[in-house]
Amino acid sequence: MLKEFQDHIESRLSFLKESKLLIAISGGIDSVVLTQLCVKSNLNIALAHCNFNLRGDESDADEDFVLQLAEDLELEVFVESFDTKAYAEENKRSIQMAARELRYNWFTELSEQLKFDYVLTAHHADDNLETFLINFTRGTGLEGLTGIPEVNDIFVRPLLPFSNEQIAGYAKSNKIKWRDDSSNKSTKYLRNKLRHDVIPILKEINPSLLQSFQNTLSNLNDTSRIVEDAIEKFQKEAIEDVSNQHIKYKVEAFKKLAEPKAYLYEIFKDYGFTQWDDILNLLSAQPGKYVASATHRLIKDRDVLILTNSFSDEIYEEYIEVLDTNTTLKIPNGFLEFSEVDTIDTQHHENCIYIDKALLHSPLTIRQKKQGDAFSPLGMKGKKKKLSKYFKDEKFSLVDKENTWLFCSDDNIVWVIGKRADDRFKVTDKTKHILKIELIQ
Known part of the structure; x- marks a missing residue:
């Protein structure tokens, strides 16, 4: 696997060889194997570990393990302790979502302060399949079916082509030690339920499931690029005006389309909207009608749709x-x-x-x-x-x-x-x- 990993870095992620890198390490098998592969590939790395304080002594033992691993490998290591439950309650988040926000915010802050070029995470092919299935079961557009991006801003996932089986095989053959997270065995979380109950059945039906899935992702990403090109071309024709307060779109441009709802979805999906039938109805609505998300509004005004920030219903008295x-x-x-x-x-x-x-x-x-x-x-x-x-x-x-x-x-x-x-x-x-x-x- 080391040779495959190095070939993958050379062919797809060669920029990592000249970069200052931070590895997000939990102490689990995936992040520990990623660390060992990066060390043997002579990449310039440091480690960052989050203690979410969710599993008592087990969380502290994970932290101790990472500190010892960093000492053994002579690597710089950063550790941050979070009150995840308090953050989740205060911000009305699930524990999983709270932990995600906390760690990604910290990784970003750390990289900015200490001038790391990229943060490496240990997501692999099985994680990608799980994410695909989660999005599929919850309902999504094309963007939710194109998989975890290999490079997303400063975050890079060098293990995406590799399966959990390959990672486990490499760890065992090289006598690598790691920590098992007991919460990964619980099927109360959707991801774990898919991992333990659903995906094994799919692999039994199709032993080449991961390869078939990679081919499907490749096809979906090709289609996604075609959609992006079409949307970009349409927006050049449809946008009437852009300012600091708003973007105006010509209503008539949407009405000429065979599938206006699809274009409305692709253009406005990143602004928190969910009421797509209501947004479609704005094309023929009276001026002043609008659809609101938590962060934005889409307003019908004569012959344009205006995208702007959300607002308060209170009368301004200040x-x-x-x-x-x-x-x-x-x-x-x-x-x-x-x-x-x-x-x-x-x-x-x-x-x-x-x-x-x-x-x-x-x-x-x-x-x-x-x-x-x-x-x-x-x-x-x-x-x-x-x-x-x-x-x-x-x-x-x-x-x-x-x-x-x-x-x-x-x-x-x-x-x-x-x-x-x-x-x-x-x-x-x-x-x-x-x-x-x-x-x-």
Whole structure:
């Protein structure tokens, strides 16, 4: 197996030979064999072990084993102890999910702090099959059936081509010691149930199951790349606008497709959505309708779908007080720069206004819209207009409204920031002090 491992590194993962590597080691057979193979292949490695404190003395014995192994192999080792149960309860996670988050967060942090190029994990071919079956039984799209990625950002899995049987055979023939995790024998976890009860039957039916599975994965990954190319080409045609707050997609582009639901799924699957029939119905829904996930919204607005971050249903009551009109103030959508000037630049853009400073009255605040807001748009000579009507006339989307901020004097709107100034505060021939306010984004 050593020769096969080295050939695999040479042909597929040669970048590891020149890299500083961190091995995620539990003390179990897979990670210990990975460590031994890397040592014999002269890779530059250190070890990282997580003690999740879930199995009492057994967890501590695993830690002691890893420390001794590192000493025997003259390797640097890092150990972190976690209160996994407390983390799971606090973050409403299963124990398995909590342990996963804790270890991957720590590995990432460790690699950043100590300049490791990659983190190696000991996932192998049987793990890949288990993951495939878990995703299959829970329901998934194509991405859930393409297996564990061999390289995913800083995480690399050099043992993916090798079976559990090969790893066990190498460990026994080389008299390698390891620790057995007693929790791996329990079938209360889905992965273990598949490992102990289902996969042995599948291997009995097809002794070449893993090879057949590898061929299937190869075919599915080829298909996945075709899908990715099609989605990328479609998005170039469908995206109308991109900003820091949103991405706008042309509704008509989806309606022209033979299978719009499939494209909607592929484009928006990574934003936490699950209600795919509701999302499909947005294509013909009234403006303002939306579907929300925990993190994002997809909003129908006239002839576009707008993807934006999630929001709170609460009315905004917070405000930012302007204490100095000769400074730069940070606001949610940029910076407001205040300065007194002698003249007006007639070529100024909508992100800049000039007002009569003497007309301002405290308190000066930056806030969002509220019920009943009205102002006198510049040029309308004192005529009032409801802010809601202004938004409608200007065809503001729901996202535009949520990201619009107001500069107010004693709660009177002076400027719909970045859009329209109020006529009541304009500079006239009687103005003695001109205040320039500019939005910098």
